[in-house]
Amino acid sequence: MANTRTLEKGAKIVLASHNAGKLREFSMLLAQTGITVVSAASLNLPEPEETADSFEGNAAIKALAAAQASGLPALADDSGFCVAALDGQPGIYSARWGGPQKDMHIAMNRVHTETGNNPDRSASFVAVLCLAWPDGETRSVRGECHGHTIWPPRGEHGHGYDPMFVPEGDTRSFAEMPESEKNTLSHRGKALSLFLKECVAG
Numbered sequence: 001m002a003n004t005r006t007l008e009k010g011a012k013i014v015l016a017s018h019n020a021g022k023l024r025e026f027s028m029l030l031a032q033t034g035i036t037v038v039s040a041a042s043l044n045l046p047e048p049e050e051t052a053d054s055f056e057g058n059a060a061i062k063a064l065a066a067a068q069a070s071g072l073p074a075l076a077d078d079s080g081f082c083v084a085a086l087d088g089q090p091g092i093y094s095a096r097w098g099g100p101q102k103d104m105h106i107a108m109n110r111v112h113t114e115t116g117n118n119p120d121r122s123a124s125f126v127a128v129l130c131l132a133w134p135d136g137e138t139r140s141v142r143g144e145c146h147g148h149t150i151w152p153p154r155g156e157h158g159h160g161y162d163p164m165f166v167p168e169g170d171t172r173s174f175a176e177m178p179e180s181e182k183n184t185l186s187h188r189g190k191a192l193s194l195f196l197k198e199c200v201a202g
């Protein structure tokens with residue numbers, strides 16, 4: 001049956017992410033919405049293991065864990081960098097390609113090395129947002145941003161794989177744009193617009 005439960009405009013939610021770059025983007029994107037946000041870290045919520053085989057599955061694991069531990073609706077983001085020459089890898093393993101420290105220089109170098117001389121430079125970012133309520137109900141939305149990889153990486157803004165990704169229609173990497181501009185083009189920005197339309201009361 002279709003699920004129509006929505007968040008009220010002034011609702012307080014937990015942002016179930018431990019990634020500082022994502023949290024910065026979400027606080028900018030949610031600033032005008034009237035939704036109050038507390039972070040999982042500020043509530044000392046543990047980081048659950050991401051054991052699913054899809055963005056949707058992992059976003060639900062993170063959102064449900066935070067909603068059940070806090071008693072508040074929780075919004076999680078599972079995202080990744082999908083490189084055509086690598087058959088969509090690193091994908092859901094994007095954070096893990098950075099090793100135990102999630103070192104994104106290591107992760108970007110691995111993408112570069114494994115791509116080798118393949119002339120196909122297309123790549124996409126994907127973000128799946130899942131909103132979970134403490135009783136176990138969930139809703140999710142997906143946003144994608146298509147573009148291509150560059151090497152060497154360029155730019156100082158952003159986070160993660162941003163320095164090696166140029167979105168379609170631009171010549172700058174995500175890390176060469178102010179984050180406010182990245183948010184208007186990005187997978188996360190697109191997913192959040194859908195979330196606000198579909199999951200927040202008018």
Ligand SMILES: O=P(O)(O)OP(=O)(O)OP(=O)(O)OC[C@H]1O[C@@H](n2cnc3c(O)ncnc32)[C@H](O)[C@@H]1O
Pocket residue numbers: 016017018019022047050062077078079080081094095096098102104125158159160161162186188
């Ligand atoms: O699970 P949480 O706590 O939210 O934090 P995380 O960093 O582990 O996040 P993910 O499991 O969703 O892994 C996503 C990976 O993809 C990268 N990534 C996601 N969105 C990105 C973006 O907008 N720009 C650059 N890299 C991004 C990010 O650096 C992570 O390595």
Ligand SMILES: [Mg+2]
Pocket residue numbers: 050095
């Ligand atoms: Mg993670």
